[in-house]
Amino acid sequence: STPNRTHADVGVALLERGVHVLIEKPIAATVADARRLIDAAAANGRVLMVGQVERFNPAVEAVKRAVADEQIISIQITRVGPFPPRMGEVGVVIDLAVHDIDIIRHLTDSEIIEVQPQLARTRAEREDTALLQFRLANGAIAHITTNWVTPYKTRTLQVATPNKFIVADLMTRQVTEYFGQQPDGSYSTRGVMSWPAEPLKKELEAFAHAIRSGEPPAVTGEDGLRNLEVALRCLGDS
Incomplete structure (x- = not known):
């Protein structure tokens, strides 16, 4: 540490x-x-x-179980919040996005082969806003939105597969699965069990x-x- x-x-x-x-x-x-x-x-x-540590977040583990037999099409992760005064040596990519790069690799069991970053610096010495797009070796695509300019914390994970769309709040650890799309565009939903645990x-x-x-x-x-x-x-x- x-x-x-x-x-x-x-x-x-x-x-x-x-x-x-x-x-x-x-x-x-x-x-x-x-x-x-x-x-x-x-x-x-x-x-x-x-x-x-996010590998051990019960919500991430629940999503991993939910997509175990699925082909992942895309992953969207949002990790934003206010500027932390303690930061000085690194920007949001190293401090925050590294969590999500690991989640993407963990969920897909694949490696990131293409990177398309968009970075901005507004108040910090280093980048405090980043929009990062990736393509993985297995064909999945992923996107990370991260910044230190949002006045409240958000930590969300969304995963799309041919049969499911899964939404996880990494803070509340609530996980919802959308499935069974009907001809009228509606979906069925169910909660995915996220076992209580301290990551x-x-x-x-x-x-x-x-x-x-x-x-x-x-x-x-x-x-x-x-x-x-x-x-x-x-x-x-x-």
């Missing part, structure tokens, strides 16, 4: 001393630093897990499980690297 620029130095030092590491997103400030962490974990036989606790439990079992962690260093690479492409830094 140190500043991004120190993730690699602190993480590598711990890994080389035999300490398993859970590192906050983004995995590091640069791709080279991310690879240093991944290589150090492999060389020392330690667990390196990246803290993409941070589930994240820590997953980290502990990886250590105890020897299984790969829920969010690997490679996941963190892929997320960072996409985010840097959005910023034109790759």
Whole structure:
């Protein structure tokens, strides 16, 4: 949970001393630093897990279950809110959109191959508004709207498949599925069960499980690297 620029130095030092590491997103400030962490974990036989906490949001898990046997056509994510005074080193792409890049990869089990970013800076030193469009290797398309200029927080996820349209509020964790379109254009709806859980606790439990079992962690260093690479492409830094 140190500043991004120190993730690699602190993480590598711990890994080389035999300490398993859970590192906050983004995995590091640069791709080279991310690879240093991944290589150090492999060389020392330690667990390196990246803290993409939205993976453990019950609403995201509910959507993942709902689309398990579906072909995803598109994903739309909105993550907006007021400017956080604590921010200084990064803009909305690294601070906020990295969450959603990971959600997109997680839901589709595919990689982002095309990036079309639109960035704006109004009050911050770095971008505080971003509209990001993606195409994935499996053909799905995705869009992220994120900013620090909205006076209230919104966290929504929408997923379209040939048979369903699923809407999730990542804050209230309410998930609704629209299905069975009729000739008049109407749909049937049903709530999708989103089991109560604290995402941070589930994240820590997953980290502990990886250590105890020897299984790969829920969010690997490679996941963190892929997320960072996409985010840097959005910023034109790759």
